[in-house]
Amino acid sequence: MTSAQLEIQLIASLVAIACAIPGTFLVLRKMAMISDAISHSILPGIVVGFFITQDLNSPLLILLAALTGVLTVVLVEKIQQTKLVKEDTAIGLVFPALFSIGVIMIAKYANDVHLDIDAVLLGELAFTPFDRVFYNGIDFGPKSLWVIAVILLVTLTLLLLFYKELKMSTFDAGLATSLGFSPAIIHYGLMSVASITTVGAFDAVGAILVVALMIAPAATAYLLTTNLTKMIILACFFGVFSAIAGYWCANYLDASIAGSIATVLGLVFFAVYLFAPHKGLIAVLYREKQQRIEVSLITFILHLKNHKEVEERHVNHLSEHINWQKVRSKTVLDLALKNNFVSIENSIISLTEKGNEFTTKAIDYILTNEDVQIEDMKKDFFLFRG
């Protein structure tokens, strides 16, 4: 691996972490689309900043562009507050307007400089090692690396300092207000960080990948954990994993690095969406099937307890008496037999002692409101899962 390759992967990984942190909160605040808006509408800010500084990595340019990002959020909120249009419409109105101003400005005044639409949309990670920082003739590495490292450091510091405030105002803004923590400050703070990160990552990965790096890792992590700290750490992990795997994919396919990273992000999300232990599609389908069988089993044994008459308990009449719709009666009967809940004599089904006891418990379970009691029973209920 050459040092340029190493540098590209390092930059991509730092960008991924810097994006995943604000991204997690954007996802939890249901503001994922705001990151899309910010990433596009900072373009005029970048162009104006570039006119002034002539340097894509200048801190002034980053601040100017980030300001446009915050302006986007403000404009979206103002339009939304008129109650004439909804939030998604407001986003759809604001960012194309600002983005197109940027596009016109580039086409008109900046055609001959290193600032073209392709680079803006997709970035060019492969070129980042060429633009380096020299001080007294000593090579200090790529500029992009320094820019994103500083941004990441600021983001991490703010996260550590204001973690509690971020968590509370994201979960319950009303409580935050009543306790004297202004959710507005947190909100605009988060928007500023998201904007600055977007600008800082922009040159390296472009407007579209920035969105992917903010939203996809957080959305993936959301499916796997019920703990905010773990969600942030997981999001960072998925971001870095996709960045590095994406880089090598691009290397192998000789394709765009940004495109490959975004593709890996999508694939990782899809895999987790399918296979996540609790929220994953397969787990959900499996659980639903189990629940149908459980409910059917309870219905079945309740029926047996309620009916002493022989004709109600004949094997062949099961389907008629209990209206099985979604579960085959054989499955339920087998399950009941396996757990020694029932016995069959001359095609007549009877509850065993164990089955009788369980049924009584099940009735309690259904009727009771005592949470502690239910907790104990829940464990028993797992016993008879097929």
Place this chain on the structure above:
Amino acid sequence: MEKIAVKVDDLTVAYNYKPVLWDIDLQIPEGVLMAIVGPNGAGKSTLIKAILGILKPIAGSVTIFGKPYATQRKHVAYVPQKGSVDWDFPTTALDVVMMGTYGSLGWIKRPGPNEKKRALEALEKVGMLSFKSRQISQLSGGQQQRIFLARALVQDASIYFMDEPFQGVDATTEVAIINILKELRKANKTVVVVHHDLQTVPEYFDWVTFLNVKKIATGPVKDTFNDDNLTKTYGINYKVSIQK
């Protein structure tokens, strides 16, 4: 005359020029258990939110023990409507209750063992200790409400505002909430509850405020909770049979 816990003067709140609360004057004496009743859209929740500074009134002022709310935050706890937050948020029951301690911590400072101990005690009071590590979306509606209640208890405030704590809860939770309310009253705390079930007003509360954009009446339940005020609040010939 007892001490006034909350004093609201000429409070007016409007959404887009339409007044939701109109010139409300209200005094809540210390140590009362007050129900705020009124039809849908009467501004009950808005009144609480305006008192707590969550909504900006267009006119009027609020004082808590004679001082502006901003200086008295530590004395006030708030239980919002259960539906006001996203219960899929990745956090546990204990964590939500810990949020009640954030006010006393202030900015930046993190909760420590002392805060955790207080939160666990509050969870025990509402009978939710065994659920402390449970993710909040896996709790029933009643359990979620009790978590909110525990979060308010942990603040150890003097005044509690609760927005429909009985909304859609099971019998166990209702009893748990009532017991907490009674305990709070015993400790001379002031509790203000937005309440929907008129039948239970005389049983649960000792003060009542009738609200329908304007304040209709306020006072002790035995003097104020009558057909006359009910009709004025809810419309023509509105009557409930009240067991006195």
